[in-house]
Amino acid sequence: MGLSTLLIKLFGGTKNERELKKLWPIVEKINSYFEKFKNLKDEDFIKKTEDFKKRISEGESLDSILPEAYGLVKEVCRRLCGKKWLVCDIETTWDMVPYDVQLLGAIVLHQGKIAEMKTGEGKTLVATMPLYLNALTGKNVHLVTVNDYLARRDREWMGPIYETLGLTVGCIQQGMETEERKREYNCDITYGTNNEFGFDYLRDHMVLRWEDKVQRGHYYAIVDEVDSILIDEARTPLIISGPVEEEEKNIYRELAPVVRNLYNLQTVLVSRIVEEGMKLLKEGKIREAGIKFLQAKRGSPKNTQLLKAERDVEIKKLIEKTELEYIREKKIYELDEELYYVTDEKDHSIRLTEKGRKQVIEYLRDPDFFLLPDLAIETKKIDENPDLTPKEKIFEKEKLYEIYARKSEKLASLEALLKAFDHFKRDVDYIVQDGKVIIVDEFTGRLMPGRRFSDGIHEALEAKENVKVQAETQT
Secondary structure, eight states: OOHHHHHHHHTTSOHHHHHHHHHHHHHHHHHHHHHHGGGOOTTHHHHHHHHHHHHHHTTOOHHHHHHHHHHHHHHHHHHHTTOEEEETTEEEEOOOOOOHHHHHHHHHHHTTOOOOOOTTSOHHHHHHHHHHHHHTTSSOEEEEESSHHHHHHHHHHHHHHHHHTTOOEEEOOTTOOHHHHHHHHTSSEEEEEHHHHHHHHHHHTTOSSGGGOOOOOOOEEEETTHHIIIIIGGGSOOOOOEEOSSOOHHHHHHHHHHHHHHHHHHHHHHHHHHHHHHHHHHTTOHHHHHHHHHHHHHHOTTOHHHHHHTTSHHHHHHHHHHHHHHHHTTOGGGGGTTSSEEEETTTTEEEEOHHHHHHHHHHHTOTTTTOOOOHHHHHHHHHHOTTSOHHHHHHHHHHHHHHHHHHHHHHHHHHHHHHHHHTOOBTTTEEEETTEEEEEOTTTOOEETTOOOTTTHHHHHHHHTTSOOOOOEEO
């Protein structure tokens, strides 16, 4: 026996085991109430719920009511055994009564802690007990899950438990109208996805009248697949967008051919660089090959030829080694001179090189395309011009600001188009359906109609795919 094992035994087990040991007396109380409630009539369940609510309103804590409430839920589960109802249009026979370990999980969830349970161990059933207990306060409680199907399934599957106890249950689904959402949120317990709850919260902060809000509070929530929702999906921000006052749709159409040409040139160039790298590799010139592969990666990380080459683990390691060497020696930008633009995967940025700028200028035949007026210098010139009246000076300044804004908008649109062509892949990041660009959720693979990428990306994708460019949005 190791020292650590001996110490754990001496001190009564691990911290987790000690915490669980404290909860077993509560489980025993729950089972005691469960036995008592076997004598209740069916109509008494709603009366018990009303009694719990009254006790809470008079100051009794949820913790003190917990054993009775959980015992009541367990008895309802027993009474429902053998009964059938539709779950996602499939007839299902109820056959579940909570085990002691599930009661433990339910206690832990009420305490605001994480309960780790494997698939098939009854997470959905476990959640019913703390949801019922907290809904007794009269405040809205939520069950947050990862997709619409699970939200609907769990609501329809567990719904009869709550309804037998006299509570109402709602479910938020994508595409619901405002009045439908209000109705579902007005239920005692509401099931839905993190995206739907999140966007409804954002929209509620944009309404002009209090009565237009759909949610009625955020008292208690259980998050299913908490690691996925709070860690993985947390990387994707929830963004609400709306139309801007001035539409600049034509800029994207004007610049799309320029960027398409630039993208095609870069694709051919990067593919050639990858071929050169493979040739050098065969010749045994490892270092030179690494430089070529790194150059290709900076030019287009999603290039088909490069991705094919990177399937070889040794080539992938060679690229990483070469990149570290160039970063350490501060020579990384030496690789960019031959490229038209440089892509940084880490910060999702894209930058035109001098070669790329020259190509744009040549294509547009506009040598001043990248030149922005210096506002400080130009406004000073206007102020110091003795030939202008005060009114004319104001007019000239407004004209200067308009030129600056228009040129800045063009440069921002050019960058958005570059990202649209290089960073976003059709049928992976988005699809084109009925003349519209529709986002594909990167986690679920579900289509998200009505959602739009921000910062001009969506408009750039529309121009790229030659569909109607909708009004640009602000977030």
